[in-house]
Amino acid sequence: MNIQKMIAPHIAAVPPSGIRKYFDLINEMKDAISLGIGEPDFVTPYSIREAGVYSLEKGYTNYSSNAGFIELRREIANYMKRRFSLEYEPETEVLVTVGGSEAIDLAIRTLVSPGDEVIIPEPSFVAYKGCTLFAGAVPVPVELKAENRFRLKREDLEKVVTDKTKVLVIAYPNNPTGAIMEYDDYTEIVDFLKDKEIMIISDELYAELTYTGKHVSIANFEEMKERTVVVNGMSKAFAMTGWRIGFACGNRYVIEQMKKVHQYAIMCAPTTAQYAAIEALRNGEEEVKAMVDEYNRRRRLVLDGFRKIGLECFEPQGAFYVFPDIRKTGLSSDEFCERLLREEKVLMVPGNAFGECGEGFVRATYATSTEKLIEAIKRIGRFVSQFI
The missing domain is CATH 3.40.640.10 (Type I PLP-dependent aspartate aminotransferase-like (Major domain))
Incomplete structure (x- = not known):
């Protein structure tokens, strides 16, 4: 029996999430910083x-x-x-x-x-x-x-x-x-x-x-x-x-x-x-407020950091993501993320994982510690300096 032919065609035709391969790669690395997973770094109150x-x-x-x-x-x-x-x-x-x-x-x-x-x-x-x-x-x-x-x-x-x-x-x-x-x-x-x-x-x-x-x-x-x-x-x-x-x-x-x-x-x-x-x-609303205040502080830190290293970045006013424009590097979204991960051990997600129009952008989450965010921006800046 050809098992592959038994799969419903409309299911088989859907590609897997474009995000997951990067998470698999980072699991193989020591001292890597993930700005990829959209998950709070706080423990449930x-x-x-x-x-x-x-x-x-x-x-x-x-x-x-x-x-x-x-x-x-x-x-x-x-x-x-x-x-x-x-x-x-x-x-x-x-x-x-x-x-x-x-x-x-x-x-x-x-x-x-x-x-x-x-x-x-x-x-x-x-x-x-x-x-x-x-x-x-x-x-x-x-x-x-x-x-x-x-x-x-x-x-x-x-x-x-x-x-x-x-x-x-x-x-x-x-x-x-x-x-x-x-x-x-x-x-x-x-x-x-x-x-x-x-x-x-x-x-x-x-x-x-x-x-x-x-x-x-x-x-x-x-x-x-x-x-x-x-x-x-x-x-x-x-x-x-x-x-x-x-x-x-x-x-x-x-x-x-x-x-x-x-x-x-x-x-x-x-x-x-x-x-x-x-x-x-x-x-739980007081706990939520405290977490949101911390996210907001990180939001400003990351936005300022990306702009200082030369990446244009729309100012996000919600969620816990930034979506910087990386087109001036000359790299595609996938190339940028793969090379950044391998060369500087920082994980971000290519923008085209969220639709074709996301090409030329990458997603980074600031749902991680300030210490890691500061180090990640330092590494990203070092990587980006090769191109701009």
Whole structure:
């Protein structure tokens, strides 16, 4: 039997993530500094860990309901109202998932049919395109430009919306650029979309990591709320990546259908992590604030550092990434990252891993210690000096 022929063609045709090979390379190196993994370097706050441990000590190890514990869904609804002025019914409009990534997958699989088009502004998180292809739909990239601060513009959508467009993915604060959208930016988008039969998946996992002003969701617009699935989770803001708790909020009918997929494929999110998430949402906001303040300090340090060594860099106002322009070195994004890793033992991710329009850029995270960031910039500067 030819096993390769047994694989579904639409699965085999999707390439693996362009990020992973660099992580494999760095594992072989000593004294390497990683600016590649989008994960907080903070340990999950103590009280949150204690809540998870306590749940195990008390023997709370059974399944939750498919949608997640109602106590957690109530805390999510309270959190979304308190922090982002978005109101959802915990019983019917909130679904707890295995990380934000599962929520994205569920939303896409629920909303699209084979042949439907999904608009994906790029550079963007790699999962959107992969999940679209796995669902048999067609990803339609839209190039976000540095001169527009990597914000989505109405004219960008006007060029790509067709009668096959079913979903628009919006992801702000953005991975990999660190861009945000403000209220006025959304106004022109909402005006364009309000009369169109297009659903929105708004990935807001980095919502707490907004450094100028307050996070704005497209769901804050009354005419958009019913047609928007908001994805968020505990991973980034609460330093809970390994706990794998995300959530989706939206129209009750859409959430019900997403839950149907979830209950067949997953059953429920890990219950220990759900107990920890309840504690995080009830009592963890001061810890979040302290982490965000530290990220903001690092953000300024890294941005200034890249500019001093001669790399142009858009000022990120959210998430924990910078996206410097490396075109003046004459190297491609892949060449830059591979040579930097081998010659100076610093890991960054090529911009084209996040879409073809990311070519000429690289992504670096500042979710690591100040000491490592200072040393990394020193090494990058030494490497870049060969070319500029």
